[in-house]
Amino acid sequence: MLSTFVITAAIAVLGLKIFNVFPIEKNEPAGDEIASNNDGEPVSNEPIADEPKPEPVASSSVLVTKATSSNCTIKNGYLMLINPNFTVETSFIATRKTELISLSYHYGIQEANRNNGDNLMDPVAAAKLYEMVNAYKVDYPGHEIMTRSCFRERGTNCGRMCYPTGTTDHHTGLTCDLIDQSYGSSLDTSLYNQHPEWRWLKANSYKYGFIDRFPSEWAGGPMSAPRNLNEVGTTGLYETWHYRYVGVEAATEIATGKYNNGQYDSLEHYLLSRGLVTDLINATCKAN
């Protein structure tokens, strides 16, 4: 009886093998395993092709190029884009420093935390910042905006909130982290959002050419998740205190969502919508 069962089972298994019912073993990873590099970013599993790739076809209409300071509108001027995909060289940062002025010396805007740089900013942006902090002071007596960190020569390497040298908006000379001293010196987004004065800043800064550079709407997920800089313009950050000069016209279009259905825009999405950036991941731009 038992031997009959064993023989029957063996025949059944052999039949299933012949008809390929059992899955074929592969050496590929399971579908939800994504290879990643040291930064946790996905890397391609595509095999390297043996044949040489064809040269790109030259065309007089090709205006798209890798963004560099010499070939790209958004690497100069007030719409300058620097982020982990659109990076700059240390020589660019050194040159930029020579073009900036001291907010403390020229406008009496003090830096709350003096070890973050020299409180430097582009002269045009600095004049507009002065206008903005004065308007704030008039509307909210007893409150005063101070800078915490403006131009930075070096980046930082301390996780999601930090950027290696060459990748931070703080190299533009158009940015300052701002604080209201009466809230204390802690940079805490939830704390800042509790204050009507700070909500005034987000609502009115565009009139002075400034934008909330890392608005909650474009954070691309919770701050506890990996940084998400996606192809449509999420920034991966939510920093209530980080204000960036882009000029009054662009700031107005960003704050009023001209290219974002009336909702607050991100600088990345705005530049993409205007065609000045052509690929946010591969850092290509429309050539000058």
Ligand SMILES: [Zn+2]
């Ligand atoms: Zn900042």
